[in-house]
Each structure stands twice: as C-alpha cells, then as structure tokens.
Amino acid sequence: MTLILDPDDPAGWREAPAAAGAPATSGEPAASGNRFTDGLNPEQREAVEYRGQALLIVAGAGSGKTRVLTHRIAGLIDSREAWPSQILAITFTNKAAAEMRERVEALLGEGASGMWISTFHSACVRILRREAEAIGLSSTFTIYDSADTRTVLKRIIKELDADTMGFTPAGAQSKISKLKNELSDVESYARNANMNDPQEVMFLEIFRQYTRRLRAASALDFDDLIAETVYLFRAFPKVASLYQRRFRHILVDEYQDTNHAQYSLIREFTQPIPPERVAEMADHGFNVRAVADATGGIPGASLTVVGDSDQSIYAFRGADIRNISEFERDFPGAKVVLLEQNYRSTQNILSAANAVISNNFDRKDKKLWTAVGDGDKITGYTGYTAHDEAQFVADEIEALHRSGVAYRDIAVFYRTNAQTRALEEIFVRSALPYRVVGGTKFYERAEIKDAMAYLISVANPLDELALRRILNTPKRGIGPATETALSSFAEANQVTFREAMRSADALGLGPKVTGAITTLATVLDEAAAMLAPSAAGVAAGTNEGASKVSDVLVFLLERSGLIETLRRSRDPQDETRAENVDELVAQTRDFDRDNPLATVVDFLTQVSLVAAADELDDASGTVSLMTLHTAKGLEYHAVFLTGLEEGLLPHQMSASEPGGPAEERRLFYVGITRARQRLYISLAMSRAQFGEVAVAMPSRYLQEIPEGLVDWKQSPGMATSRGGTQPRALNARRPGGAWGTRDRDLERFSVTASAKPKAEWANRVTGTVRDNGDLTLEAGDRIRHVDFGEGRVNQVTGEGTKRIAHVAFDTAGPKKLLIKIAPIEKL
Secondary structure, three states, rough: OOEEEEOOEEEEEEEEOOOOOOOOOOOOOOOOOOOOOOOHHHHHHHHHOOOOOOEEEEOOOOOOOHHHHHHHHHHHHHEEEEEEHHHEEEEHHHHHHHHHHHHHHHHHHHHHOEEEEEHHHHHHHHOOOOOOHHOOOOOEEEEEHHHHHHHHHHHHHHHHHHHHOOOOHHHHHHHHHHHHHHOOOHHHHHHHOOOOOOOHHHHHHHHHHHHHHHHOOEEHHHHHHHHHHHHHHHHHHHHHHHHHHOOOEEEEHHHHHHHHHHHHHHHHHHOEEEEHHHHHHHHHHOOOOOOOOOOOOOOOEEEEEEEEEHHHOOOHHOOOOOOOOOOOHOOOOOEEEEOOOOOOOHHHHHHHHHHHHOOOOOOOOOOOOOOOOOOOEEEEEEEEEEEEEEHHHHHHHHHHHHOOOHHHHHEEEEEOHHHHHHHHHHHHHHOEEEOOOOOOOHHHHHHHHHHHHHHHHHHOOOOOOHHHHOOOOOOOOOOOHHHHHHHHHHHOOOOOHHHHHOOOOHOEEEEHHHHHHHHHHHHHHHHHOOOOHHHHHHHHHHOOOOOHHHHHHHHHHHOOHHHHHHHOOOHHHHHHHHHHHHHHHHHHHHHHHOOOOOOOOHHHHHHHHHHHHOOOOOOOOOOOEEEHHHHHHOOOOEEOOOOOOOOEOHHHHHOOOOOHHHHHHHHHHHOOEEEEEEEEEEEEEEEOOOOEEEEEEHHHHHHHHHHEEEEEOOOOOOOOOOOOOOOOOOOOOOOOOOOHHHHHHHHOOHHHHHHHOOOOOOOOOOOOOOOOOOOOOOOOOOOEEEEEEEEEEEEOOOOOOHEEEEEEEEEOEEEEEEOOOOEEEEE
C-alpha cells in the first residue's frame, strides 16, 4: 500500500493509486511528442520536458512563459510523474495565479484538482492557519492590510509624540516592511541599532510597540505572512518536513522580483529531508519509501523558476536581482533555458530593446527575435515644451485611431506621475478619451488640491471649504474641536470664517493653537496684498503691478511649510507628492508667461475648466496613461514613451545610486517591449524641474538605440540653433558621418547658447483653455485657435458639454477639439 499526502490535510495521508511513482529527477527530458509539447518552439519544448533538480527559464518579454509553465505542470501530472497535490506554483498576483490555474485546468480538466497555484502570501496563509499553534497564534488570526497597519502606527506615533521628530505612519510602515522583507524582527534590529541616535531609538520603540500590538491582537501584517512561515520552517524542522515531503515540484514565476524573505521561503521548500527525520516520519506511519533515495533521505524538491533579469525593476520594494543572476551559484548543476523568440513585437522594436539592455552587465545575454518581420520604424520626436510633446502624442493617437486602432490598444508611459499634467491638459482639450491607470488624475491628487486651496483662500476669502482644508495642512496642531470653535465664533459674531481666524485671540484657545491660527491668517493676508495692482494699474483698469500667480503660489507654499513638510517627510510617497506640487508651480510659470496680465482668478478658472471636463466616452475604449512601473506585464498595439530626458529617465534620484542607472535602463527596456506594432519615443527641449523651467538634456539611453531604427521628427521651425536642419537626438548621425564625443554631442543640441525661444518656432503649443459657454459651431465655420491658427470645421459630433469639433487647420492639419474649453473663436 502506498500513501500520499492528502491535499486538504498535510498531517493526514491517504492511499495512492499504484501508478503514482516518484518524480523523475535524472536531468533527462521526459518522453517527447505528447500533446503538451505540440506547437512549442524547441526552447519552450526543452523547458517543458526537462526533469532535474533545478531549472532556470530565462524568459524574454513576450516569449510565452506562462504557456511554458502551464504545459510543464500539465505534463508532470499527465505522465503520472507527480500528483496535483505535489505541485506548488507561486506567482506574484492573484490575477496571474487565476490565469495559470485556468490554463492548467483547460489542459487537464478535473485531473488538475489539488494543486496549489497561488501567490506567496496565499500559500503562506494556508500553511500558517494550519500551524498557527506552533508559533503561538490562534488559527483565526487577523491579517492587517496596509490601512490597518497605518492606523496602528498612527496611534503609536501620536502616543509617543514621535511626529515631533518627523515620523509619519507611512514612513514607519515603509521601514518596518523593508526590515521584515529582510527577515529582520524587532530584536535583531535592536542588536544593531545605534542607541546614541535619538531617531533610531524612537523608531525602535515604534517597531517594538507595533510588534506587541499585533501579537496582542493575534494579528499578522502582509510582510509577516512570509517571514513567519520562514521562521516556522526553521524553528520546527518536523513541520517543514511535512511540506518538503508533500511538495515535490516548486515552480516560481517572475523570480527576478523576489525579495530576501521570498527567496528564503523557496530555499526552505527545496531543502532535502535527512535520513534520521525520514525514519522518524516512517515510525509515525507516514509513507516515505516512494520518495526516499538510496541514503534513506528525501532529496530536495525539483525547483523551476521563470524570470528575466532584464525586467527586474522593483529594487525599491526589496526585489533582489541577485536571486536570479546568481541562481546557478545557489543551485549547482541547474539547467538554464533561454526563451528568445518573441511573439509580441516587431523586429525593429526588439532590436532597439536588445541594443539598450546589452549595456547592462548583471544579466544573462539573450537576443529577442521574432518571425513576424521588421515592422514600422520607431518614431522619435523632440518638442520644445511638455505641451508641445503632449500635442505630438495627441496628434499621433488621433492618426492611429483614424487608421482603425482602438483607443484601448494605445498607451502612454512616463517615469513620474507629475508628467501627466501636460498630457492631461492637451488630451482634454483635444477631446481624447483617457484614463490614468494605477494613479489619480493630476488635479484630483490630494497635494494638488491642498496647494490649490491655498490659492483659492487668497483669491476668495469667503470660501470656507478651502480654508478648512488648509487649516491643519500641513499639521499645525489645529484639531476638529478648534475648527468647530472657529466656525461657532464666526456664526455667533456674524463674521466670516477668515475673520474668525484673524480674531483667534478671542476664542480662549491655548497659546500654541492660537499662534498657529493667527500665523496662517497673516500668511494669507500677506499673499492677498501681493495680488493688489499698483495705483497705475487701478487707474488703467488692469492688473499691472500685481505679483505673478507663480510668485504668490511659491510664497504660500514656502510660508505655509507645505512643500518643506513633503520634502522632509520619511514617507517615500511624499517625494512623488513634492514633485507634483513642483509641477503645479511650473504650470503657474507657464501661465504667467503666456498671460502676462492675467490674475489668480484667471488661473483658477483655467484649472477648473480642465479639472471639471467630463469623461469622454468612445466605443473603442480609452487611452491608458501610466508610469513605467505600472506598465510591467501589459502590452499594447501602440506605445508612447514620453519624457526621455536626463533627470526623468534615468530619474535624478536613481542616477547616483549603486545599480540605479542599470535599473532605470531595465525600466526603459520594459517600456519598449510593451509595444506590439508601433513605438513612439519623445522628449522636450525644456522641462520643469523643482518648479523651474530648465533646459532638458536627452536621456543617455537614447544614444544606445541604433540610428537606423528611429525615424526622428521634430517641431517645425527653429528646433535648434542650427536652423532646424539637424535632428536634436543624441544618437543622430551628424553631417560627414562623425559621431564626436558624447560631451560634444550634448553641447551641439543644447539650447543653452540661446535659451530664449526663437520667434520662428511655428508650433509652440500652450496649455491654454477658454470657457466657451454656449458657443455653437457647425460644418463650414471658420475658427481661429490660439496655437494652431485658422481652420475650417468639417463636422461636429457629441452632445452637450461633450460636443467635439473636427477641424482642418490651414497649417497645423486635422485636429479634434472639445468645444467647451478649446481656446478658439468663431470668425
């Protein structure tokens, strides 16, 4: 009689059919020519058929890795080399796990029942629920999500007054998560902490109290799920042996994204069981003969990992590229199979990707290729400003759409969230349906609403909603009770909320809170004074003499402490929020330059028009806007890679870190390989950084794309100091064939020698919008556009606020315009 582990109870065993044997581990391929290898290319077939202790499948982008994994699992089960219950397949997302499970079930039918195909966290929860008692937990332990964790940390930080030392719940959560992913608990951290550093001492106390509260509540956070499972296996080898005996085939997807804790868990699963413990298991009635070797021990489970070091882009989450680049050292004798045939992209796109990534050295060399042909060249574009670049993207998307490409098959990628501002403004104005994937639209982001609330409070002192928003933003110790007291005082004395703030002394509050309120009131009053026009301006009925919108905003951001709080924060997300606020400052500078006599109210009106634009509907879906990190794992017919400039890609925060430029290059590679048919790359000559508009240098990675693969376009007119006769791209061939040094190339297309925009620049696009009220247009009407000049309306589509004019401009060509806000006038 042969016993195997019951899939629903690792401590219980049931009788197995006689055909169930030990999995082959000879390193030889299984019998070929079966239905699970038909239609696979030779490398895919080798990966499916190989039988050995360790297999690394280096799967290039679009090379069919999920197909290989699922066919490998199906082959093992169908050949009776493994029971479904002996297979553990681990992925990173529930979606990927569900897809893999469905595909295996489609291949095997009911024969697939009993497999564990799940995420790291799901697998660990199942194990910990069963073994909770061993580590002093109830089997009904609670799992705290991110929001729960932040709530607990918020209370701890408040009780310890740690916020006065700059600690935030999100910052503490990020650091604790990082430590747990390195398998460091509070005690191991304490042993190495610098107890002379008050910051470190305070963090240690936060960490300690957080750990205690989780234990007291019989709760684990997400990082604990993996760390506690590793601890369970190491502290209780007999428990580990149950799972090592059960799971004889471990398969891990996206192995390049594993962190230290996940790597350690996989190592624990694949440890051999020594003969003495095998004998002990036999004494307890467990059948071990089927899997024991000649020494009496049970060899480690067969491990298959699939991944691509070229797509390792999550170092900031703790992913360690060494896990995949050093796999052969960790598992001597491992077989490596390269999947290089790509089923997604054209050869021109793949050649660009290969050329770029070959500049990284921490990788296994591979060259992606396809049988579908070269396809179109990559289209490159250099704009003058971010709006110019955004207009190019919008125009090309419309051209693709007219040629039959659905909006849902088009994506625009960028490195930082702040880059969406110009894209969104132009897309709204151009009546392009879009959505921001994995993020929030620019004007809906909390930090932008905070900064705008300061401007609104100055422009309209009666706006109580705006005042309440900024009252304790950033934190000044003004709580809800104080806010209620101000409101009651205003009502009782029949004054505005703003006037109540000025009279805070009369409220009988403590000196600290009173001081915070009156200081804020003073800042708002001083900013309001900046908006007053000079006597000459008043006489002329203009805004002459008033401060620029950008100056008022910068004054408010600095004096309120809003920007400084974001920059000093330990929360990694606040770095992005600060970038977004900087982008808002840059927007006000653009506005001041384009509208020299406009007021703050004019600016607020323009923003509200864009922010309030209705979502446009289209039968072919919406264009997807997303960061390069979000793009991982997706694919589109056409992809736009925007902002390819130094400081953005590679990002300034990564460029100086060890391994930073290599990871940023991998990010670029991921972006390139998302495109199936068409790839567009773009950059601007000037870009806002830290709220200042500065000359932008093309990304170093552009130089790595072979010149013959890119068809470089550029804006009309004086794109360079050479009269627009030479491309501005780093890698463009210079007249006479000489490349010159990189420094000289940088100098050649730099606009620093003549930083002022040339008057001849024919297509410098602005983000201007206008409230057109009830403007009606029909086919045949002539209009004038602020940026595109004169043109004729061909047709008008849509209803109400979503009416769209299709216009043929005399010089700028065909454009779509959202009539409600387009900067146009009827001639």
